[in-house]
Amino acid sequence: MTADRRTRRLLRRETHSSRSLPSIVTATLVLVVLLWLFLETVLSVAGAPPILASPVMIGPWLVDLPRQAPGAVLVVVGLLIALLGLLVLALAVLPGNRPRYAVADERSAIIVDYEVVASAASRVARTAAAVSVDQVHTWASRRSIEVQVHPTSGLPVDDEAVRRAVVGELDAAGLEPMPAVAVTVATRGAVGV
Structure with a gap:
């Protein structure tokens, strides 16, 4: 073999x-x-x-x-x-x-749990949207990753820029299969965050 x-x-x-x-x-x-x-x-x-x-x-x-x-x-x-x-x-x-992704690598087999991928997507989305930790929630599954952003009141968030940032991070990680990314920006902003 x-x-x-x-x-x-x-x-x-x-x-x-x-x-x-x-x-x-x-x-x-x-x-x-x-x-x-x-x-x-x-x-x-x-x-x-x-x-x-x-x-x-x-x-x-x-x-x-x-x-x-x-x-x-x-x-x-x-x-x-x-x-x-x-x-x-x-x-x-x-x-x-199982709730895991395989990461493409020539030298070894790398397995990543959904929670790790969701955490990385939240971190990147939070940075791209310029919001705090509590304002981004992410769910990962085999075929998709859903990111929900609650913007600060009065500060708009570009959902396409957040989606591009998350997709870029996932592309760099080399996940297999590559999940579809959906970003939802809440219509009501967070106050005092």
């Missing part, structure tokens, strides 16, 4: 979470249900009383269920089961992203 391939693999492992926990939980639940059905079948064949319900009782109950239960209850239960299935499918297929 080459160093470049090893570095890419390491970066991927650090920026994406493992899917083993949802897989283990799902497999355990399926195994418990199958073992219970197996045990009930063995008890039914042996003529022993069932633990919860024997397969002989479950079959006719399921066949008769649409006639016995109200339609609204069946629809709600069906929707809940479908949503659970979609959730399990999404956990299996979609990549799990």
